[in-house]
Amino acid sequence: MIAVVVVGIGVDGWDGLSPTAKAEIEAAQVLMGNARQLEMVPGDFERITWPSPMLPALPGLFEANRHRRVCVLASGDPMFHGIGSTLVRMLGPDRVRVVPHPSSVSLACARLGWAVDDVEVISMVARPVELLHPVIHSGRRILVLGSTPASVADLLSERGYGESKLTVLERLGGPDERVHTDLSYVDPLHILAVECVGTKVLPRIPGLPDEAFEHDGQLTKREVRAISLAQLAPVPGQLLWDVGAGAGSIAIEWARVHPSCRAIAIEHHPDRAERINRNTKTLGVPGVHVVIGKAPEALTDLERPSAIFIGGGLTAPGLLAACWDALLPGGRLVTNAVTMESESVIAAWHPKLGGDLTRIAINRGSPVGTFTGWRPHMPVTTWAVTKEAE
Incomplete structure (x- = not known):
């Protein structure tokens, strides 16, 4: 049963509405909308102006008018960043009929x-x-x-x-x-x-230049970062934990893959946490949530993730176990080790959980006098494992 009709209305008001939209409004007993929209429509209705804040008041408004014919006015296309989408989520698609108008x-x-x-x-x-x-x-x-x-x-x-x-x-x-x-x-x-007219390029594909991030040296280097993101396999709508986030590069690159990719960066150094916040704004993902605290204690009560990257603190007692327990079924865990102590943690867990082990050795060309030579970076051991789906 239709509980509410949502009619899109433009700046041209009543005169710009289709016959179908006008008929839906004329059949209503109660008309809801903002003050500007309500003034555009002639007729004898009970008119309810949206309260502020609006969202918390909606369930009560519709419950109070559940036995009456309700029409809601919306700007343009109600399903495009509009009240139509909100009401469908709240009431269900079978209880909402939408009559759209051209969107802005x-x-x-x-x-x-x-x-x-x-x-x-x-x-x-x-x-x-x-x-x-x-x-x-x-x-x-x-x-x-x-x-x-x-x-x-x-x-x-x-x-x-x-x-x-x-x-x-x-x-x-x-x-x-x-x-x-x-x-x-x-x-x-x-x-x-x-x-847009300009030349600076920040591609969406993982592996931004290291200099794109403000950091103090605690940064997953570009090549290793690209490999780690490929193993984490970002999926739209999923949540990542970046544990021991450093500069936040993994969380940021995850979030840049798609607007619905969410990330929580956990970092126990307050100055680094502030740096992560600055990097999220500079690189266009200010929605990345930064948690200041030491894992595993800081992980308590966080939303369970579909992917976890452990970039720092792998040797902390109980950290890997806490991450594995929190990971959703079918989720991916990736961790990188550059010290023997961190590698020993991976060596102890790999036989239990399986997964892929990779040793990454990066050499970058740099000047040697008037010539060019290779300068090696510390080798990185990467462990990527997927939790079995229930």
Whole structure:
């Protein structure tokens, strides 16, 4: 049984609605939405303006009106960063009917002549501007929702993309629609279009240059990091623990693979933890959660992960056992050892759990007088093991 109808409405209001959308609204007994949306609709309804905060109040609102015909007004396409998605999660898909309106992204692409399937869309609504970093590449087109255009311009300039073209599209679909490049004043109802122009490349594939990270020497080197990430096998939506995170490079590269990849970096040195936070912002994954504490004690009460990387503290009593117990069935554990003591821990556990052992030896070319020679790095023993699925 349908409990609620969600109707998308644009800046053009009632006149821009389809006959189907108007009929759904006219059949309602209760109309919910924000004040601006409710004012756009004529008729004799009980009108409920969203309270603040809205999300905690929703279950009570719909329970109180469960025997009445409820219509919810939403901006544009309700299933695109909108209330429609929230209500489907809360009430179930069989109890929500959605009547969409063109989204701001569709309207913006229509005005700009951009293909919708060829743009990156980033929502800045209550989110940090640093989320833009992973999608900034020369020639790419980005649509930014809920941004402060000046902060986007500052980030682009700091990144070396100051020549990028920024276009503001205001009140799309309405009679006072405006498309311009003046960032000094921007209407709150806007979308920002960015055409990236620059040369600095930060690819999404794991193995960023070591100099991309701020660190004090506690950093999983580029080649070993790329191998470790391949063994960890990032999957969208899964959670990683980066234990003994150092500069946070493994957690950061995991999170950069896909926007839904989540990571917790556990680091017991407060100064390193602060450094991880700075690196997450610089590299566009400010959602990486940093826990300051010493493992295994710091692992208590954390959400169970699908993958664990142990970069430091492997010899701490009980650490490996705690990580293995916390790992979800089917999850992957990867640890690297550069000392005999750490290797002895791996040697004791490998016969019990199996997995793959790899010895990595890296030699980098460097000047030897006027010539070039090879300088070896300390060899790294990598152990990767998958926990059996239940």
